[in-house]
Amino acid sequence: MSELKFIFTGPPGVGKSTAIAAVSEFAPVVTDVLATDELSDIKAQTTAALDFGEITLDDGEKVRLYGTPGQRRFSFMWEILIEGGLGLVILVDNSRPDPLADLDIYLENFSGFIRDTGAVIGVTRMESHPQPDLDDFAAHLERHGLALPVLEVDIRRREDVVQLLDVLMMTCEPA
Amino acid sequence: MSKRIKLTEEGARILENMLGHFVAETTGVYAALVSSSDGHALAQWSQSELHGSKLSAMSSSLLALGESLSRESGQQACQYVIVETLDGFLVDLRVGERMVLTVLARKDGSLGLLLSACHQLAEELSSRIRKE
Numbered sequence: 295m296s297e298l299k300f301i302f303t304g305p306p307g308v309g310k311s312t313a314i315a316a317v318s319e320f321a322p323v324v325t326d327v328l329a330t331d332e333l334s335d336i337k338a339q340t341t342a343a344l345d346f347g348e349i350t351l352d353d354g355e356k357v358r359l360y361g362t363p364g365q366r367r368f369s370f371m372w373e374i375l376i377e378g379g380l381g382l383v384i385l386v387d388n389s390r391p392d393p394l395a396d397l398d399i400y401l402e403n404f405s406g407f408i409r410d411t412g413a414v415i416g417v418t419r420m421e422s423h424p425q426p427d428l429d430d431f432a433a434h435l436e437r438h439g440l441a442l443p444v445l446e447v448d449i450r451r452r453e454d455v456v457q458l459l460d461v462l463m464m465t466c467e468p469a
Numbered sequence: 470m471s472k473r474i475k476l477t478e479e480g481a482r483i484l485e486n487m488l489g490h491f492v493a494e495t496t497g498v499y500a501a502l503v504s505s506s507d508g509h510a511l512a513q514w515s516q517s518e519l520h521g522s523k524l525s526a527m528s529s530s531l532l533a534l535g536e537s538l539s540r541e542s543g544q545q546a547c548q549y550v551i552v553e554t555l556d557g558f559l560v561d562l563r564v565g566e567r568m569v570l571t572v573l574a575r576k577d578g579s580l581g582l583l584l585s586a587c588h589q590l591a592e593e594l595s596s597r598i599r600k601e
Contacts, residue, residue: 323541325533328567330474330505338472340507342533367508367526 298357299378300462303404304385305396306364307337309418311345313385313449314359317456318347340364343371357459372403381466382413383458385449388423394434401438412466416447416458474505474567476512484512487594492516495586497577503594504528504569511568528571532561549584560587565595
């Protein structure tokens with residue numbers, strides 16, 4: 295039986311832990327530590343190693359969900375966490391100064407994994423920050439030679455996160 | 470409310486001196502680093518070349534995992550994360566709430582004495598940082 299494992303990544307503070315907590319059937323494993331840099335102006339804690347949660351599909355299959363730390367200094371954890379993964383959810387916060395540049399960091403660092411599996415982009419806080427819009431994201435991805443689904447999401451809402459996972463599962467080729 | 474850690478040059482020098490003294494006085498220890506809880510390098514003293522920023526980020530992750538594992542296992546607070554290799558030990562522990570101490574040692578002395586020395590240094594660093 296194939297192992298269903300998906301990875302959530304994106305910039306610090308975008309809501310990776312929140313997304314996993316919104317859908318996991320148990321209280322997720324978290325590795326929060328106190329933030330001591332500019333992030334601490336907006337958020338007391340940050341993920342230092344991983345988040346882990348689990349959901350069960352209608353057919354009874356378990357899906358394991360891992361969240362990465364957002365900061366590039368923790369990129370060694372990115373390498374560890376994608377092992378055996380079947381797809382990537384990239385969350386982008388539209389209220390940050392340059393969401394497309396944020397996206398590029400993860401497209402670049404996970405390029406091999408995205409090529410081998412698949413990815414979906416979830417854009418948060420679009421209600422208050424409508425630009426760039428979904429067309430801008432699609433055009434940006436096209437300039438990278440990528441055609442990935444881009445969805446507006448509120449990652450606090452379980453149905454939005456489930457939708458991201460549904461789209462990802464439709465996109466990904468099983469390993 | 471922001472909880473940034475900003476070490477002055479003087480503060481960093483004091484930490485490095487404390488780490489240097491610890492490395493010189495503790496059997497088998499050849500390097501010691503202080504990092505922020507979220508993996509930024511703050512101060513280090515080493516007898517050999519080390520990539521301090523990488524070790525700081527990894528120590529932050531490892532200690533966070535150790536603490537998470539302790540919680541999930543229903544045990545009490547994690548005191549140390551210890552990695553034993555063929556030729557040495559790596560020890561990670563908290564300094565107060567916002568910092569991590571990483572100590573690298575050869576297997577010249579006993580692990581018990583090493584942990585005791587690490588614990589004492591963490592207390593001294595914590596107390597010194599509170600005064601600064």
